[in-house]
Amino acid sequence: MKIIQGGVCAATGFKANGVHCGIRKNHSKKDLALIVSEVPASAASVYTTNLVKGAPLTVTKNNIADGKAQAIICNSGNANTCNANGVEIANAMCDLVARATGVKATDVVVASTGVIGQPLNLEPIANGMDALVAGLSTQGGEAAAEGIMTTDTVMKEIAVEFTAGGKVCRIGGIAKGSGMIHPNMATMLVFITTDCAISPKMLQKALSGDISNTFNMVSVDGDTSTNDMVTVLANGLAGNEEITAEGEDFTAFMAALNTVTVDLCRKIAGDGEGATKLLECRVTGGKDERNAKIVAKSVICSSLLKAAMFGADANWGRVLCAIGYSGADVDVNKVAVSFESKAGRIDVCVNGAGIPFSEEVAKQVLLEHEIDILISLGDGDASATSWGCDLTYDYVKINGDYRT
């Protein structure tokens, strides 16, 4: 497996583009993205668990119920959620794509991100569609990645090459998040494309299996958006024998998918609103996976720990505290905690109690931009990893001041 260029256009048969159509006021910000496959593709998707669900999710669910899709349309600037006419507008977006590309409207995945509770005006999308489609290109991955950005400060894309059934396959993705959206929520959108041939059922299985260890282990502020969605299209143009069951090829596909999703998780967490640090919490020695995950999530979500990481403070007590209230079945007297970064590693807690350590070395470790929080539960073989970021002044500024 190797990392390659191209994002969502790395796989054979995918074109993409992103334009500014006028949903967002800032003309320098793209606000509409389109990804199209040459041929209909297997499609799989996972959605937010929030009871408040964006209208685009309803339409997408319906459109990919047959396991097939051929295009993804996504706007930023308005989430098309909590509006009376949301489903109608989302369907109309699919119709616009169908008319301009020839893809069937029911083969279009639709997503929106931005303000909720304000009707989404279809006009700029209709007006922008021609330019969007005219510009579709195999070089358009970056433009599409930009089109779905909101408060994101960096464009997020990745692609890898792998082998399945003796054929070279490619899988790539773009993501937005988890900056909160003007004026709402940490919407996370991820679109992944691959030319690997895989049945819709196995594609869904791969995706559902993967996200419990990846996107579901990312937290910027604990809030779950109404519009979160991860979609994969697999158009089969790599020419491998279609993966229809578990086995070597499926394992290879899962590994490639996981490389893409972990990379996007790290990019999302590291670009959390106001974040100055990417935090990775690696829990080992758990009684079982469930308990290891509960611990990893609880620690990465602790506001106190996040603020301590911002201050480069080796405050292991906050790690222990977050383990203690996590609800996980752990023996706190067996817990060990270390902090690690490219500047080194420092052990700070063993058997649930502090050990002497150099504050100076700890500071050096924690002043880096990527910090690993290592937790050993001493209770078994299960492990889990979570990703997050520090809590900073800018988080408060972005989320407190944006309408003032």
Added chain:
Amino acid sequence: MKIIQGGVCAATGFKANGVHCGIRKNHSKKDLALIVSEVPASAASVYTTNLVKGAPLTVTKNNIADGKAQAIICNSGNANTCNANGVEIANAMCDLVARATGVKATDVVVASTGVIGQPLNLEPIANGMDALVAGLSTQGGEAAAEGIMTTDTVMKEIAVEFTAGGKVCRIGGIAKGSGMIHPNMATMLVFITTDCAISPKMLQKALSGDISNTFNMVSVDGDTSTNDMVTVLANGLAGNEEITAEGEDFTAFMAALNTVTVDLCRKIAGDGEGATKLLECRVTGGKDERNAKIVAKSVICSSLLKAAMFGADANWGRVLCAIGYSGADVDVNKVAVSFESKAGRIDVCVNGAGIPFSEEVAKQVLLEHEIDILISLGDGDASATSWGCDLTYDYVKINGDYRT
């Protein structure tokens, strides 16, 4: 029922004091508090649910296992938690109180708050005990309230007078929290005293019943401390017939206790670290109390909503979002949201969708220091209230910078 002066000394037969003994470096900060009853009292306590528990909690649990206690000793500056000799030190604190006051060591409630994982030095406590006991007075409630403060910016006390069994009774309390403690955690300590005669069993029943609607509904940042504790002493000196069962007197006692605890909850929430606003979330129309509570807690804990309140932004979408991911059984299409303060009330969401409202009026409402978030679930008769505060730059500063 009427509010009276005196805090923990309002009830007959209680004396208190607070001094600086040297645990904290700042000489102007009191760090040791003592409350003593003339006679042994019924005692009840509730403790943190964090698996990591402070040593003082272990000792207190043991000492009040017989339902009786006569004194409360509490230091700030060190939580005496995650230390090898914690229980030994906590017991030694009780012994020091016993020697200086004549109260039995096993009738002493002991509490500590502050840094965890650093041994608590007994010497300053031993040295300060004489002055602490010499200064015990019925006017000492404020001094005791100051002695338990850490990052609290205001002293927290309250007392009320009520009638039970035809006798005038008094109940008062002091609290610290929920500023995080140097360097750890939102320890919440609450000590309540009353001269009402009530059996240990009924006292525990009253306290356990009350806290599920009061202290358990307060959130500053979602972190739960290792040392949280609420203790009530009831010495019976009001002369009423001892309350030993449910009935009119018990109801009167519960109401008085609730007045004290709600007041302290509001003071704790309003003094959350860095807070500029007290938030009260009142949920009505819930299917049942459990669901109403889940909604109230989820909304008050949302970092996004807390930041919006700091920015005086009527961002009802964040309220809806937090309801949606709360896990409560609600129909989001029936939800209504309003914001209220002494500047007025503004309705912003009806039937799960936004309604037009004046941003100007909303700003006026939200620029006040006490904001009520009113949520109607339209699904039944159950209600719940939670308390919290806004998320501010100063929260990040206090928790990110304190060791630098």
